[in-house]
Amino acid sequence: MQTPETSEVKPEPERVELAKALLDALDPLAASVHARATGLPPDRMWAADPVDVSLSVxxxxxxxxxxxxRLTAIAARTAGAYGASYERLGAAWGITRQGARKKWPDAVVGKREASTLDLFGGRAELSWEGTPGGWCWKGRGADGTRSEAGEAERSFATKEEAAAHAGAFLKEHAGER
Structure with missing residues (x-):
């Protein structure tokens, strides 16, 4: 943030706290890197040659x-799995839609293809319904029990989540064991 008196950018309070937390976390990591590189004990890092210390940092x-x-890519894929577009990913990161597509090429699910899950003698069909939640499933257990596709508890944010619930249903209705 700039003030009229100066062109200096002042960090927001959250950034100051983040920088402090990162530096606190970095110190033992840098000491460990330095110890591995030099063979000296971690508690002696700051007494070492300043160039070596700086390189360890x-x-x-x-x-x-x-x-x-790595964590950013996970967050982008999670947002994409919940339906975020590359445009929204880019806006969150401060880059263009094209930049987001380049940075996280497989974050957004393009085509939401239906699939079938055969487990425990039963079958479930997974499909994208476009409703809040998006992914639905319907199935028939080996014991003949059917699920109802339109039930609210059958709608999930990701295909994997829907498959997990469908799998649990099929296991519960496996029939004779």
């Missing part, structure tokens, strides 16, 4: 960066 930031990228 840089190496620790690389580990953090890789983990943030």
């Amino acid at each position: 840089l190496g620790a930031w690389k580990v953090v960066d890789e983990e943030v990228k």
